[in-house]
Amino acid sequence: MPRLEDLTEIARQGHLNFPVFEHSDAPFVSLNKPLSEAKLALVTTAGLHIREDDPFTSGDQTFRVIPSNTHPRDIVQSHTSIGFDRTAFMRDVNISFPIDRLHELVERGVLGGLSENFYSFMGALRNPKHIQEETGPEVARLLLAEKVDGVLLTPT
Amino acid sequence: MPTSAIVLIKEQAQRVKPPRALFVPFPFGFALGKPDDSEFQHKVLAATLDLFGSDSAPVLAEFPDEADAPAQLLQAGLAHADLSKEVDLDPVDEVTALRGYFERWVEDHDGRTGVGISGVPQRRWRGLMKYLQAYANGDSVTFEDMPAGMPEQRFLKLAADDIKAFYMEARMCQRPEQQNNDLQSWFWTETATGAMLAKIAARLSESDDELLKGAAFGIAR
Numbered sequence: 001m002p003r004l005e006d007l008t009e010i011a012r013q014g015h016l017n018f019p020v021f022e023h024s025d026a027p028f029v030s031l032n033k034p035l036s037e038a039k040l041a042l043v044t045t046a047g048l049h050i051r052e053d054d055p056f057t058s059g060d061q062t063f064r065v066i067p068s069n070t071h072p073r074d075i076v077q078s079h080t081s082i083g084f085d086r087t088a089f090m091r092d093v094n095i096s097f098p099i100d101r102l103h104e105l106v107e108r109g110v111l112g113g114l115s116e117n118f119y120s121f122m123g124a125l126r127n128p129k130h131i132q133e134e135t136g137p138e139v140a141r142l143l144l145a146e147k148v149d150g151v152l153l154t155p156t
Numbered sequence: 157m158p159t160s161a162i163v164l165i166k167e168q169a170q171r172v173k174p175p176r177a178l179f180v181p182f183p184f185g186f187a188l189g190k191p192d193d194s195e196f197q198h199k200v201l202a203a204t205l206d207l208f209g210s211d212s213a214p215v216l217a218e219f220p221d222e223a224d225a226p227a228q229l230l231q232a233g234l235a236h237a238d239l240s241k242e243v244d245l246d247p248v249d250e251v252t253a254l255r256g257y258f259e260r261w262v263e264d265h266d267g268r269t270g271v272g273i274s275g276v277p278q279r280r281w282r283g284l285m286k287y288l289q290a291y292a293n294g295d296s297v298t299f300e301d302m303p304a305g306m307p308e309q310r311f312l313k314l315a316a317d318d319i320k321a322f323y324m325e326a327r328m329c330q331r332p333e334q335q336n337n338d339l340q341s342w343f344w345t346e347t348a349t350g351a352m353l354a355k356i357a358a359r360l361s362e363s364d365d366e367l368l369k370g371a372a373f374g375i376a377r
Contacts, residue, residue, distance in 0.1 A: 004167060015165050026173040026214035029158045035205060046187075055273045055314060058370070073267040078317065082377035084184030085336040087324050090270045092191035101188075101197050110205075143157060150208055152201075153161035153174070154187050 019126055031150050033112075038149035041115035042068070043139065045123030046089070046096040046156035047079025056080060056122040061130035063121050063139055068114045072099060077156070081124040084156055096156040115148045123155055160207045162187050162200070166216070175213035178204045185336075189219075247349040248285045254326040261329035270321035274314035275303045284315060285349075292355035309360070309371035316353055316375040323349060 004012045031038060047056045049064035055078035056064075066075060072093040077086065088095045099118070105111045119139050121131060143151060160176040163169040164184060169177045180200060182189050188197040203219055245253070262269045276284050280301050287299035291312070302311050324339050334342070344350040357376030360368045 004165070016167055018165075018168060020168050020172050022171045023173045026175045028175060028213035030211065031158045031208040035208060038208075051272055057310065058374075071267075073265075073269075076270055076273055078273045078314070080313075080374060082374055086185060086270070086321070087328065087336045087339055088185045088191045090321060090325055091265075091328065093268070094194070094197055095186055095188050095191045098188055098197055098201055101194060101201055104194070104198075105201070105205075140157065148157060151157055151159045152204065153159055155162060155164050156185055156187060 021128075021132065033149060035111055035150075036109055037112040039113045039115055039147065040102065040111050041143050041146070041148040041151045042097065042099065042102060042118040042154065043121070043143075043151055044097050044119075044154045044156070045121045046077060046154065047081075047122035048075055048077050048093075048097055048120040050074050051076050059125065060122050061125065061128060061135055063119050063135050066097075066099075066118045066120055068099065068102075068116060068118050070099070070118075075099075079122050079124070079156060081122075083124065089156065096154055098152075098154065102152075112149075115143065115146045117142065117146070119143075158208060160204050162204055163216075166218070169216055173214040176207035176210055176215045178207060178217050178219055180219040245348045247289060247352050248282055250348045251281060251285060251322070254323065254330075257326040257329040258322055261325040264329070269325060271318050271325070274311065274318045276301050276315065276318070288312075288315065288319075288356060289352060292352045292359065294359060307367065309365075309368045312356065312360070313371050313374050316356070319349060319353070323347065 004015060007015070048066060049055070050066055050070055051074050053064050056062075058080045060080070075093050075097065077089050077096075094100050097118075097120075102111065102114055106113055119142075121135070121139075125131070158176070159174065161169075161174050161178070163174070163177045163179050164182065164187060166179040169179060178200070180187065180189065188200050190196045200219060203217065207215055207217060258269075258271075271278070283301065284299065287297055290297040299311075302308075320343065323343050327334065327339055327342060331338070344354065354376055357372040360372035360375065363369050363372075
């Protein structure tokens, strides 16, 4: 987003005081192979799902599975936040969910491959405890079961 | 499992400390920078994927400022609205008038559309718009195509999102140069449906039912 100093005072304070999970350090896990041999997964908080799936509801901390071979016309956004410009996603899903770009990187040999499934949560949650304790670890287990080497995380 | 993230608020990333993160100076809704610009998106992706090469964590890198980054969305679409303004056109007729642009947008985007999350097929929109008009006027109405078991406030929100997506896509086809703030301004001040949704939101916000009251906020933006 624009730097916080460019926003109105109320928006700036809203973001500075948003109740995030604060940490003093970060876990380090190295990618144990070159990207050109790695299987990458995409996980987004853009509130996306395939057209037939259930829309996200307010405060929703569940996730949706989006197979990585899904055509962009079958991906829709039902994020309940009013704080972002939806027209960018209407123009191009890759603006938040770079599914076409990742396939291009595989074709170019930059990436080794993609996981069978990508995943979407919905962000802008004030207390994502259920994601932290339940649905987040569940997605991590699904990614590990697919032998994913690395995960790209995108917001909206 | 190693992760690399694109983040839109640097100050929050500094508090959360994800292992690898690229701060991008773009508005919400524009994580990869520019829609329909695959070259630019690849630059952002490359910068994010490069972080997998880091040998410690956390790493918070910054994508360079781009002079032509899109303008930030003015939040609160309803702030544009003038509720006293009379709009001549009927919402049903307005949808009919815009349908050609909408269909061309979908055709130009390989079948993609954001419309469809309410579950109401577009052939039933005449009935949907009639229902919403009656709702806006304070009538006690039901809509027979409302998905079974769905609470009214949730249906109203999803239907409003579908309708807004239809209008935005039609308008982007009609006026490709317009950005979000122009689109928001047009929808809320110049269209009959914008006025109708604003009236629905006003009705909801006056409700004694907290769930209905809460739905007003999302509908009018």
